[in-house]
Amino acid sequence: MLCKKCGAKLKDGHVYCEKCGEPVQIVPDFNPLDEAVLENVAGMMNPEEKSTSDRRTVQAPPVHTHTKPQAEKLTLRRKLWILGIAAVLLIAGGGVGFLTYRSNSYIYQIQKAQEYRDKQNTDRAVVYLEKAVELKPEDPAAYETLVEIYTEQHKDEEAVAVLEHMIDQELATVEEYEELIGFYKKAERMSDIPDLILNCTDQNIRKALSDYTVPAPDADLAPGIYYKNVEIELLADIGEIYYTFDGSQPTHKSHLYVRPIMLREGKNIIRAVAVNGDGYYSQDITLEYEIKLDQ
Structure with a gap:
């Protein structure tokens, strides 16, 4: 490195030229953005000094005698700052992932429904069961639990609607057919039973329901x-x-x-x-x- 004033070769570690005495200008190895941030912080802490600094037209470059340690300190600070942001993003991403899992997990909905049912909070249980039905409409488990809850609450129309849907989707067993027949009989809808059995495509179910069939006149x-x-x-x-x-x-x-x-x-x-x-x-x-x- 050469002196900018006299051109003499400068020795490492010297802050003045041995020949002419000119101060050595050492360029810091840290990010200027860090310097700007520090200056802004300093300005907020000492506004008068900042104001004076703003009025200067020409300012001699400062002499840094410990530039490398300071740069290392700022570099470490940046690394910690980046790690902190990464940790926050990781936690936030994990939270979003967990919420997404809960919203799209059939098993989670069934488990929460059972949890609320055990607490006698059937309204909340129904909410989770309805979500489970949306996620996996081909699985009869959620439908069966809904029928149980509606039956316990004496909500016959809701129970009938679920059972009829199960039959339309060919998810019903003999037990569901017999439950629906019981609701039809209770509601004096006996005339709906023959068509219910006749429209069943499962011959084994139709055979099992033979006691409910009557020959036409x-x-x-x-x-x-x-x-x-x-x-x-x-x-x-x-x-x-x-x-x-x-x-x-x-x-x-x-x-x-x-x-x-x-x-x-x-x-x-x-x-x-x-x-x-x-x-x-x-x-x-x-x-x-x-x-x-x-x-």
Whole structure:
């Protein structure tokens, strides 16, 4: 390194030129940004000095006799600062990851639902179960627990809705079918049971539900057009027959069939259903007759 004034070679470690006595300007090896930060801090601590410094037009460069230790100190400070930020980001990232896991974990939702159920807080349990259903709609476990909770709370409509959904998605077992049949019977929806069983595609389930099925009734006269007064007889293998004349769906509150039915002139629409001793319905049948006496 050469002296900027006289050009003489400077010796390492000397802060003045041995030939002309000119101070040696040593360039610090730390980041100027660190220097700016330190100056700002110093200015806040001593505003008068900062103001004086701002008014200077020319300022001689300072002589640093311990530049390297100071730079090492600032470098260490920067490293600690960076490590601190990294640690904060790591913790924040871990927190976000954990929250994401909780929001998207089916098992977590089931566990939390059971936890709140054990605490008798069924409303919160339902919230977690509904989230579990969204995450894994093909798993019947959450549905089954929802049905249990709604049944305990006497919320029959909600329980029925869940059971019907399970059946639509082909997730129901014989037990779920029987539960739904029980709700239908309680709500006097017996006429919905035959279609429920008929629409089941699992033959094993249909066989297991045979006790809830009733053979449909029949008539001794085929539907059609007749040119004379006729009467029809309704037949059933099991139970009693109920029928309507206006085409509406028959129930156990409709006309009880006890004798042959005399058809009147014009169009006749008879719908009939068989009901067994346990109150279960068959599928209903529709019979249409037209009597024309003037022909």
